[in-house]
Amino acid sequence: MSHSSSATHAQQAEIFCRDESRVDWHSKALWLMREKRDRAAGSIPEWEQLRQLGSEIKLHTLTNLADLLQQFEANCQANGIQVHWARDGKEHNQIVHEILARHQVKKLVKSKSMLTEECHMNPYLEERGIEVIDTDLGERIIQLAGQPPSHIVVPAIHMKKEEVGDLFHEKIGTEAGASDPTYLTRAARQHLREQFLSADAAMTGVNMAVADKGAVVVCTNEGNADMGVNLPAVQLHSMGIDKIVPNLDSAAVLLRMLARNATGQPVTTYSSMYRGPKAGGEMHVIIVDNGRTAMLQDKILAESLKCIRCGGCLNTCPVYRRSGGHSYSYTIPGPIGIAVGGSKDDTNSIPWACTLCASCSGVCPTKVPLDKIIHHHRRLKAEAGQLPYGKANYMPLVGKLMGSQTAFNCSMSMARGALKILPGSLLKPFAGAWGKYRELPVAPKSSFEHWYKNNRSE
């Protein structure tokens, strides 16, 4: 289940697919979330208008990003919040460490932040003697298991309850063999409560940063963000520059869709707005770029910054459901992971982990054109000479063959003949992977062109 930077998505997926009953279980668990989403979205008559509004709000925001960010900063400062700017993950980690070191923090409780995963913050702080405790149940599970998240909303979705039971037995001393979810959740809550009480600082991600209020909105189902933030004196919130919304009205539009599209809930159990430090405390907001500005330069890639991280596109993705979150080279898996991580993919394969079925784009609450973005990544990779799966070799040949009608038809009719006798025919589509999993097409007697000549031509 570990990331291997050199293995392609296809190789990782092939390993995942070897256990078919597990694939079925994984695919079904996520499809269930998609069905819950359909019911929740379908219960709102104006759902499609909301999506349009959500898309326009995010486009407006991205168009006026610099102004809104400055407005946000000024309003935060007016509220007593300290604002920091980080060019990349490294700068983000340095800023966080500096704040924590200044307060002699030994233990940091953290909640809901894919951004800190993106920045690889945990190992950075741990190397410097600061213990980081993830406090969302799912995140704590994978942290104890030493694994990266496999989903952006339900990060431990790839683990069965028995596996969680074994892990908890080993790490937090639950009874051997116990796998009852209620028992395990209760044990985890007890374990986390001790962490909350002994932490010196708390950190959360940000769902929305409200520019005209100078405040951040954080959504959780377990209340752990609030528990963390409200206890210690120092609180930190990390956000990508794309998290900005102009005002509370815009935030409300996105909030109506976020949980419905994620898990089918009308709203997350806790949607908290933090707008200043507690008495005697400090509140820090760290605003991170880490490649987002570069993405904004490309008109097609830019739209991936409209994402509000609901995870809906993962749940519907037929490839994600059958290959698992760990088969993608990037921290964020699934369609949105390909969209925002495609340029950083050194396996040059994740843009091809997709059939371009476009279900993701149809599910997305802010209309991120995911299939177009993924297709665009393929083009960028091709232009950069980074094609996977032997495409650089065979595509020019296919292009030439098909461009020359005679050569093409000639080889196709040979292939038609070959289909009857050799499985590994000349025709690329019918070689290798095709015949391994499927029966070959039944070869017809002649082409349509030939039939037409005999039956219709004057």
Added chain:
Amino acid sequence: MKIALFIPCLVNQLMPDVAVATLELLEKLGHEVIFPKGQTCCGQPMTNSGCYNEARNTTMKLLNSFKGVECDAIVCPAASCLVAAKENFHEFDDSPEAEAVIAKLYELTEFLHDVAPIPAFSKAFPHRISLQMSCHGVRMLGLASGSEFMGKPFNKVEAILAKIPGIEIRYPERKDECCGFGGTFAMDEGAVSAKMGKDKAWFHANTGAEYVVGYDPSCMMHLDGMIRRQQLPVQTRHVAQIINAAL
């Protein structure tokens, strides 16, 4: 109407029966049908892989075979190829001649629903079918509303077929989930593609239908290969074959 057939390479070479059915049904409906020479691949295998330079020649060759052809509509019995042809023609040629071709392009069921509806079917088709709602037809061409969409639902393919006497239309579980073909995806991501195809084949078979019916020949070829490998008691047919049998 005068109709020019656009027969994608895969249909021409491997599923000529689909092309014949398309031609026959259009003739039965009283149209004059021609088949312009020189057609080849629309370039989809290359452009879908990001290889635009490699696609240019073949795309242009296909486009040129339609330029200047006198007709009212160009009709294609393959949704995915039609979408790719439209996009690729735009990509490589913005001349008025190219625009004239693009404006006449229709997928077969789109044509039969929007442009020249079938007045009546003369024969019954007393069979249960399971409809294969392939992705590009649904989500790019708008043949039906996708299951993700929460507005007013519609389905042009069902609307046409439902008028055939005796036909019984069903849908597989996860109605319009991708079948896993995806062009070169079927080779690049063999394991996932096969699992998607296997699931889809079973969902279709579970409806108890005699035929899986679709409008996208490449998906149907993939499904057919899966169905036969799984030895499921159901066969694949193209919509053109069903419509032609009922006219």
